[in-house]
Amino acid sequence: xxxxxxxxxxxxxxxVHYRPNLTVDCAIFGYHEGELKLLLVKxxxxxxxxxxxxxxxxVESLDEAAARITLWRTGIGNxxxxxxxxxGNPGRNNPRDAFDEERFYQLTGIExxxxxxxxxxxxxxxxxxxxxxxxxxxxxxxxxxxxxxFSIDDLPELGFDHSEMVRDALFxxxxxxxxxxxxxxxxxxxxxxxxxxxxxxxxxxxxxxxTNFPNKLISLGIxxxxxxxxxxxxxxxxxxxxxxxxxxEKALIEGLVLV
Amino acid sequence: xxxxxxxxxxxxxxxVHYRPNLTVDCAIFGYHEGELKLLLVKxxxxxxxxxxxxxxxxVESLDEAAARITLWRTGIGNxxxxxxxxxGNPGRNNPRDAFDEERFYQLTGIExxxxxxxxxxxxxxxxxxxxxxxxxxxxxxxxxxxxxxFSIDDLPELGFDHSEMVRDALFxxxxxxxxxxxxxxxxxxxxxxxxxxxxxxxxxxxxxxxTNFPNKLISLGIxxxxxxxxxxxxxxxxxxxxxxxxxxEKALIEGLVLV
Numbered sequence: 001x002x003x004x005x006x007x008x009x010x011x012x013x014x015x016v017h018y019r020p021n022l023t024v025d026c027a028i029f030g031y032h033e034g035e036l037k038l039l040l041v042k043x044x045x046x047x048x049x050x051x052x053x054x055x056x057x058x059v060e061s062l063d064e065a066a067a068r069i070t071l072w073r074t075g076i077g078n079x080x081x082x083x084x085x086x087x088g089n090p091g092r093n094n095p096r097d098a099f100d101e102e103r104f105y106q107l108t109g110i111e112x113x114x115x116x117x118x119x120x121x122x123x124x125x126x127x128x129x130x131x132x133x134x135x136x137x138x139x140x141x142x143x144x145x146x147x148x149x150f151s152i153d154d155l156p157e158l159g160f161d162h163s164e165m166v167r168d169a170l171f172x173x174x175x176x177x178x179x180x181x182x183x184x185x186x187x188x189x190x191x192x193x194x195x196x197x198x199x200x201x202x203x204x205x206x207x208x209x210x211t212n213f214p215n216k217l218i219s220l221g222i223x224x225x226x227x228x229x230x231x232x233x234x235x236x237x238x239x240x241x242x243x244x245x246x247x248x249e250k251a252l253i254e255g256l257v258l259v
Numbered sequence: 260x261x262x263x264x265x266x267x268x269x270x271x272x273x274x275v276h277y278r279p280n281l282t283v284d285c286a287i288f289g290y291h292e293g294e295l296k297l298l299l300v301k302x303x304x305x306x307x308x309x310x311x312x313x314x315x316x317x318v319e320s321l322d323e324a325a326a327r328i329t330l331w332r333t334g335i336g337n338x339x340x341x342x343x344x345x346x347g348n349p350g351r352n353n354p355r356d357a358f359d360e361e362r363f364y365q366l367t368g369i370e371x372x373x374x375x376x377x378x379x380x381x382x383x384x385x386x387x388x389x390x391x392x393x394x395x396x397x398x399x400x401x402x403x404x405x406x407x408x409f410s411i412d413d414l415p416e417l418g419f420d421h422s423e424m425v426r427d428a429l430f431x432x433x434x435x436x437x438x439x440x441x442x443x444x445x446x447x448x449x450x451x452x453x454x455x456x457x458x459x460x461x462x463x464x465x466x467x468x469x470t471n472f473p474n475k476l477i478s479l480g481i482x483x484x485x486x487x488x489x490x491x492x493x494x495x496x497x498x499x500x501x502x503x504x505x506x507x508e509k510a511l512i513e514g515l516v517l518v
Contacts, residue, residue, distance in 0.1 A: 019380055020279060022347070058380055062347040086345040086384050088281070088321040121278055121317055123382070125345050175438050175514065255434065 002142045008110055015117035018055040023093075023124040024066045025053035025162065026081060027169035028074065029203075030133035030149050031186045036202050037149040038166065039138055040156070041073055044145050045104040048159035051166070052147070053124065066127040074147050075139030079129035080185075080252075084172035087161055088123035098159035128169040130203070132186050174204050179255045181222050181248045192230060192238040196223070216258045221247045261401045267369055274376035277314040282352075282383040283325045284312035284421065285340060286428035287333065288462075289392035289408050290445045295461050296408040297425065298397055299415070300332055303404050304363040307418035310425070311406070312383065325386040333406050334398030338388035339444075339511075343431035346420055347382035357418035387428040389462070391445050433463050438514045440481050440507045451489060451497040455482070475517045480506045 001007050010018075028039040028051075040049040052073035056065040066081045101112060133149060140147040150156065155166065176182075183191075183199055193214040200213040217223045224244055229237040260266050269277075287298035287310075299308040311332035315324040325340045360371060392408060399406040409415065414425065435441075442450075442458055452473040459472045476482045483503055488496040 019382075021281070022382060056347070059349055061349065062345065062382075083344060085342060086321065088315070088384070090318055090320065123278075123281055123321075123384075125347070125382075171514070175434065178437060178516065179434050255430070257437065 004108055004110075007108055007143070011110060011112065011116060011118070014055065017057055017059075019058055020117050021120055021122045022056045023053050023122055024056060024062060024069055025051040025087075025124045025126055025165055026066055026070045027051055027126065027128040027166055028070065028076065028079065028136075029128065029130045029152070029169075029173065030136065031130055031199065031202065032133040034198050034202055035133070036152045036205075037133055038152055038155060039074055039076075040148060040150055040158070041140065041144045042146040042148075043143055044107055045100055045143070046098045046159055047100050048098050049150075049156045050098070050159045051162050056125075062125050066125075070127075070129075073141050073144065075141075076131065076136045079131055081127040081129045082172075082176065084126050084128055085165075085168050086123055086125045087165060088121070089161065090121055092161045093122040093124070124165075126165050126169060128173055130173070130182065130186065135185075170205075177204055178258045181217070181243075181251045181256070184243050184248060190226060190228070190240040190242055193241060194238060196241070213258060220251070220256060220258075222251060222256075263367055263369075266367060266402070270369060270371065270375060270377065273314065276316055276318075278317055279376050280379055280381045281315045282312050282381055283315060283321060283328055284310040284346075284383045284385055284424055285325055285329045286310055286385065286387040286425055287329065287335065287338065287395075288387065288389045288411070288428075288432065289395065290389055290458065290461065291392040293457050293461055294392070295411045295464075296392055297411055297414060298333055298335075299407060299409055299417070300399065300403045301405040301407075302402055303366055304359055304402070305357045305418055306359050306362075307357050308409075308415045309357075309418045310421050315384075321384050325384075329386075329388075332400050332403065334400075335390065335395045338390055340386040340388045341431075341435065343385050343387055344424075344427050345382055345384045346424060347380070348420070349380055351420045352381040352383070383424075385424050385428060387432055389432070389441065389445065394444075429464075436463055437517045440476075440502075440510045440515070443502050443507060449485060449487070449499040449501055452500060453497060455500070472517060479510070479515060479517075481510060481515075 001010055030037040030039060039052065041052045042049055052070055054069040054073065056062065060068065062083065063081065070079060071077045105111060138147040177200065183196065186199060187195055196214045196217065201208050221244055223241045226240040226242055228240045230240060231237050260269055289296040289298060298311065300311045301308055311329055313328040313332065315321065319327065321342065322340065329338060329340065330336045364370060397406040436459065442455065445458060446454055455473045455476065460467050480503055482500045485499040485501055487499045489499060490496050
């Protein structure tokens with residue numbers, strides 16, 4: 001939605017194109033050199049920060065909806081979005097919790113009807129992705145005033161049940177670390193084992209046995225050693241590694257057991 | 260639903276109590292002494308076998324819906340049902356695929372309207388559980404002709420997208436084996452390490468390193484050794500083990516890393 005006319009159309013006749021009562025919300029984690037952040041959007045009409053989300057269209061799959069909505073709300077595309085949980089507690093989506101009707105009217109001149117296709121319980125399918133903070137530059141969409149990275153340890157209060165979503169997305173992501181390869185879009189094409197270890201430590205949120213993850217990645221053929229070292233000082237020249245695309249892609253689909 | 264009147268009411272006015280376009284489907288796996296099965300129901304009005312499922316009521320959470328629907332459709336209660344994935348591809352739930360309208364009319368005398376609250380795309384939230392085949396006696400509900408266990412290696416053709424659901428439920432369950440304790444309702448109160456190993460082998464569908472799972476369960480305090488042995492022959496008297504309830508329950512919520 002990129003104009004007031006489109007917003008009016010959405011409220012009046014959105015049910016033609018969108019599935020009633022079905023949304024997706026996406027927890028986009030950002031990593032860069034030892035930092036883990038979360039991408040949040042500030043909708044002009046909602047009083048609290050939220051995960052980027054939106055309604056699912058009738059013609060698209062849930063995966064397609066998650067990709068389209070993340071691109072629309074944040075400007076970030078090409079994410080590997082993974083469904084982790086669906087949220088459907090009665091009362092979870094009451095717009096009175098976080099939707100600022102007065103501000104909405106001031107901004108749009110649109111008076112909301114009391115009983116529209118948007119009324120009623122909504123379920124939201126949660127997705128998460130991990131991207132590189134530096135390459136992924138967030139851009140706020142027309143309905144948002146801001147779109148920004150927040151440190152995972154210092155999040156603002158979130159609207160609706162989005163705090164629960166973030167907690168569950170982190171929990172799911174941390175289990176997935178053991179079963180799917182990660183890092184291709186988070187590390188440089190050539191990287192050291194120390195960088196792999198740091199990535200796993202930061203994503204898992206705990207100090208890890210220093211060699212388990214890297215060793216297992218090597219033994220499974222996900223990463224392999226190059227005949228090249230980084231020159232960072234007289235007695236310190238760690239060896240470079242790289243991802244093996246074929247093994248990596250296969251494991252993304254079939255899963256594996258790390259550690 | 261336990262009468263024709265209730266079925267008629269459901270088709271005419273179900274939207275009063277049920278959420279439109281939202282169902283749950285449950286993959287109930289059954290284990291007993293080395294066998295893995297799946298519970299399927301044969302709805303009188305649907306031509307193919309299906310996972311037990313149904314519509315979510317407006318007043319209940321998704322977890323509550325899964326428990327209520329499983330009990331109603333199969334007679335089995337007290338399951339630890341775990342959400343694993345939501346299915347929402349456009350076209351997935353076209354009733355023409357598997358719903359036998361003629362048979363429905365013969366059985367019920369109810370003529371279906373073309374455009375009801377049941378028309379349109381439906382998403383289904385998938386849950387799975389694992390129970391003991393012997394203690395869980397399935398009973399078909401009023402709308403089903405049969406409710407029966409099938410060997411996981413020899414399933415009939417399933418309706419809608421339920422084959423995909425079963426595949427994804429198995430995949431999720433096999434990842435969860437590494438992160439949540441299992442077995443309390445599947446093994447006897449006192450069991451041998453060989454029985455634990457067999458359980459993990461059958462659920463995971465592969466030959467496992469013979470001691471990894473049992474050893475890790477012991478080191479995490481999930482199971483502990485008893486001062487008692489099973490007497491099965493002159494030179495064979497394996498030691499009994501039992502679950503530690505407190506550690507087990509905590510790990511069910513917090514998760515863990517096995518192997």
